[in-house]
Amino acid sequence: MTRVIRYIFNDILRTRFILFYTGFLLLSTFALFQLDSDFGKIVLSLLNIVLMVVPLVSVIFTTIHFFSSYEFIELMLAQPINRRVIFLSEYLAVASSLCMAYLIGVGVPFIMFGAGESVISLLVTGVFLTLVFVSLAFLSSVLTRDKSKAIGIALLFWFYFSLIYDGFVLWIIYSFSDYPLEKVTLTLIAFNPVDLARIIMLLQLDISALMGYTGAFYKNFFGSNMGILFSSGILFLWAIIPIYIALRIFNKKDL
Template identity: 35%
Template sequence: MGKVLYYTLVDLARNRSVLAFAALLFVVAEGLFLVEADAVKALLSLVQVMLALIPLVSLVFTVVYTYGTQEFTQLLAVQPIGRGAILGGRMAALGLAFLVALLFGLGLPLTAHAAGATAMVLLASAVLLAWVFMALGTLVALVNRDKARGVGVALATWACLVLVYDALLMALLFAFSDRPIEPFVLPVAALNPIDLARIAVTIQVDLAAMLGYSGAVYKDLLGSGPGIALALSLMVLWIAWPTLAAFRVFRRKDL
């Protein structure tokens, strides 16, 4: 696993896409803090960008990279290396690449302009969000042999979690507006890692305008600290289940 991790990291270091992603995040974050004098308003805008951009890039890049390195994966599979070690090394390398990109792209501007607990929660949410969609992207690429179909499934997944989820949640609120639905909001919010990241950050910043109904319920029922901890813990579960599923598929997959 160590050698797979090393060679994948070397390959990723040569990949300009990761560097471009880090540079884009840095330019956007630094630009928002320089343009907006109020750090809280800059954070508000940064959260919106983060919730849309990080899942999309992490998901699509992972899918495309997995398809692009199929021959290397096949070469590794005929070596005396377990399949679990192959996939584990590759996913660990991708996770480290996203971590470094986010530490540079978001960590530096946050440290310079908004250092503190809020910056830590935002950065932790961003990293977990990238890892969630890296795991989902790996699973999508392993399940779908055709690259075009895999990319299509990835984009559809992103669209469902970013656009369709909010529409369904609003429809649920309107349909049951005359009934107490607070007990159902927590499990519904747990179905979307993007919403969990938004809840964690906005509870910490205490931005009432961005909390939304699900965020307000988290804060009212659990309080700020437990609400953030629960949201981040649920994001860890979102990393775990597609990762375990990907390992299961990869061990049985005919390469």
């Protein structure tokens, strides 16, 4: 398995996309450090990047990569290698290279300028989001043979989780605003990895003071050991379940 991963990894590095991505993140982070000296503000601005850019880049890069390595997968399939190994190698190679790009791009400036606890959460949630969206993109890639269709599905996932779902949540809040909704929304949030990551990060920053009673309720929850366990468990499931389904489909797929 490590041999296969190494080859995919080299292939990914050769396309230079990962380098661009790393460079882009480095540049943005450095630029934010130049523009602002307030640590919390920088983390906050980066949060926008993490919530929008990281999932977007993850889904697009993953689907494009998957289809451009179709040949490689075909080649490997004729070899005495388990399908599962090939697929998981693809996942691990893509996910780890994207995570590395992210960790370097965002982490290095913070190491240079000094980091706080919220930065560690930022890095961890970014990595989780990468894993989740790479996972979702693999799922959309095995759902269809058509590359553009697959990118379409992957973008839909992204669009759904970063926009449509929130619209739905807002509608629920609006419709049931007379009821105590804290627990309901907590459940709803768990069904969207982007929201979950956003809330975890917001609660880390001192701007959570602006979130009033709801914020306090969430802070209580996510601040507790149970909450940390819950949120990381949910994010973990979000990464695991799509890739598991994708693996099952891939196992039965004709190539």
